[in-house]
Amino acid sequence: MKTEITLQSVPEEKPGFIAIILYVAFVYGLFWGINQCLMYFFQDITNELLIKTLNNILWIGFMFLHYKVVKYFLHLINKQRKRPVIYPVLGISREGINYYTESKEMVWGSISEIQIIDSVLSVTVDLNPKKDFKLNLSKTDLHTQMTQEIFEKLLKYHYKKEVYIYNTPSSCGCGC
Known part of the structure; x- marks a missing residue:
């Protein structure tokens, strides 16, 4: 029987580049789908001031979501590039x-x-x-x-x- 052992840490699993690219494609496809749905619902509105206000709110929302997606994308890339520490x-x-x-x-x-x-x-x-x-x-x-x-x-x-x-x-x- 072995009388001495040293257990080491297991490095956490890294995301693959294909998974990262699929994540980005899915999120931007989701953005496109949401945009198309909102355009369909807003086509009956005739008040020009309301359309501009809703358009600006949607634009700010999409920019915020775009910021979060790019931030997470860069986090995944950095995680992929790090060497595992054991x-x-x-x-x-x-x-x-x-x-x-x-x-x-x-x-x-x-x-x-x-x-x-x-x-x-x-x-x-x-x-x-x-x-x-x-x-x-x-x-x-x-x-x-x-x-x-x-x-x-x-x-x-x-x-x-x-x-x-x-x-x-x-x-x-x-x-x-």
Whole structure:
């Protein structure tokens, strides 16, 4: 059995360029459709002042929406261009647990409780509650290194007290 492991973060998924282009095409198609519908509803209005006022309100609204679309488009492009940052999150060794994200090191004797509930690891330290932490294991590379069952066995091997494990059964969607 492996007695030491370091879990690393999983970079978030990036949007593809095709998805970004389809998003922009959809939004501008939606703008065009809304514009055509509004033109149809406003064709019966004969008051010229009302038409100019409504036209200016619509123009300002479309410019605001255009600003939001371009801003989000640029956000997606920047997100696509960033390199993924992978950093260590959790280290398990013979001595204890090291939670790198918040620089929390604990020896096995100081830990009062370890729980894994629906792939969320919770570590509790009674003497120093500032060292308590929760970690979502699905946001780490645990499943590329080992299965969750082997990880649970590794925790039980090092932590001599009870490790509480609870997994909610998956729902079939039938209301049972």
